[in-house]
Amino acid sequence: MRTYFRRLDTPLPESEQIGVIKDNLAPYYKSKVFCDTFSSVAELRAKCRLLEDMKRECSNHVNPSASASGSVHPDLCYRVRFTEAKVGEVMSGTVDPEPSNTPKIDEAYFRPMPGDTRPFLTVSILGKECKGLLDSGAMCSLISGYAFRTLAMHGASLETSERTPLIITANGSQSAATGWTCLLVEYKNLTHRIKFLVVEDVKTPLIFGIEFWKTFNIGKEILKFIEVHSLTDQNFVESGTLQGSTDLTSEQIEQLNIRIEKFK
Known part of the structure; x- marks a missing residue:
């Protein structure tokens, strides 16, 4: 990147250089630093070197053998599960033998439950295919605690504040x-x-709120799937949407009249 900046006729301010460098980082490093602020390119470089060292330490980790030890310490060491062993860049170790049809971790936690008819959108996050619920009533987008920990193994980081x-x-x-x-x-x-x-306790792994709709401008696309019909007073009842009052019992008619009076 230094060679690229030197070729420019007009020198680029260091703040803009930082933005260009962050946009061209590999996905793992980009996910770690794009929410951070840096005062200089040297500070950004130092952060990336630290992340590189951490990544190398994780990839070189080898679990100790519990069979040759008389202490309980090796038994408490982390052991890679079959579904987590897909993340070769971050962790390594002994793999639990399980059937080959075991779903990948992304497929298991980022798909709607069977029978769920709500609208889900398929997107790609950190190179992984995920399905999220389209919720126009949500002011912000949400991710469950378990889903976040799943993506954290691919480079996602958690930010916190006092409030x-x-x-x-x-x-x-x-x-x-x-x-x-x-x-x-x-x-x-x-x-x-x-x-x-x-x-932590939200059941749906991903929920795309109204800000997500605005960012990707998907409102018009969703409306294409909604059928709008012109209904008269007559065919509105005949369509089966409403039941005629003549089919109600006397008790149901009384309850209906009470509710009608509340809205007059």
Whole structure:
């Protein structure tokens, strides 16, 4: 990059050089530093060297053998599971023998539950295919704690602050976010940085809020799948959407009239 900057006719300010360098980093390093601020190129270089050393230490780690030791320490050492062994850049070690049809970790935790008819969108995060729920009622995008830990093995990092955001769902329940993470999300050849609040007890792995909709401009695309019909008072009842009041019991009619009076 230094050679590139020297070839420019007009010298580029160091702050802009930092931005160019960060945009051209490998995905692992980019995910670690793009939310950070640096005062100089040297500071950015030092950070990347530290990350490189950490990555090398992880890749060179070898688990000790428990069979040849009389202490309990080796038994407590981390042992790579079959699904986690896919991340060759970050960790290594003994692999548990399991059936070959065991789903990859991304496929297992980033897909809708069977029978879930809500709209899910397939995107790419850190080079991994993920499915997230499209929720136009959510002001921000969310990621579950387990899903975040899954992506953390691919380079995602957690940011925290003294003030913990409080998430209120549609049913009124409240959950505290443990922090946030900025992830590079790719959809239809477009890549944007999206901020996700990390909520430990949310059941859906990924929820794409209204800011995600605006960033990728997918509102018009979703509306194409909605059929709009012109309904008269007559065919509105005949379509089966509403039941005629004549089919109601006297008790149901009484309850209906009470509710009608409340809105007059």
